[in-house]
Amino acid sequence: GAVVSQHPSRVICKSGTSVKIECRSLDFQATTMFWYRQFPKQSLMLMATSNEGSKATYEQGVEKDKFLINHASLTLSTLTVTSAHPEDSSFYICSAQGTGSLYEQYFGPGTRLTVT
C-alpha cells in the first residue's frame, strides 16, 4: 500500500520552455501533497505544500509564479516549471499524505529535470 507515482521520471527541455510533472497516489487518497527539490549531494528542500482543492502554500524563497502547483483531485497533483532555465535543473520529488494520517509522507520516485 501507499504507492505514489511520478511522471515523467526524466525530462530534458530547452531553456525558456515549461515542463509539467505529475504526482499520483495510486492506492490511497491524498489530502495533502508536497513538492521537494534536491540538488546533487544536498538535502531535501521543501518547495510547497498543496491541499486538494485549495491554493498551494509555498516556502520562503520559492517563486509561486515560476513553480505552478495544482492539486485538483485527491489522487493527483501537478508541478509546472515555467520558463525553465539551466539553474532549475534538479531532482524534483513529490510526496503524499493520506487522509487521517499521522503526518507520514510517501514519496514518488522523483523526476530528474535537465534544462539545456
Next chain:
Amino acid sequence: QKEVEQNSGPLSVPEGAIASLNCTYSDRGSQSFFWYRQYSGKSPELIMSIYSNGDKEDGRFTAQLNKASQYVSLLIRDSQPSDSATYLCAVNPPNAGNNRKLIWGLGTSLAVNP
C-alpha cells in the same frame, strides 16, 4: 539552532554490526517522528515511524524515542552492505495548524563495509 539535527557522517560500520543513528529536535511539542532511507539518486523511503516514548521494533530496525531528552534514534542490527544509504530524520512541527509538513534533518550517511 537547527530544528532537527543529525550527524552528517559518514558513519562507517562493518557488516553484521549494529549501526546507531541519532537525531535531536528542538521543539518539545513534536509528536510524530519518522526515519527515511534514501539511496543515492533515489527518493526517500519511509522505514520507521514512532509516536510514543520507548522502543519500536520492525525486523532489523529499532526506533527509540525519548521526548524528555528530545532525541530519536534508529538502530540497524546485523547491518548489510545494502543498508548503505543516507538516513533522514523527520519530525512534525507542533502548532502547524493546517500545514502538515515535516521538518527534516540533513541526513546521516551510513556505509556498511563488507
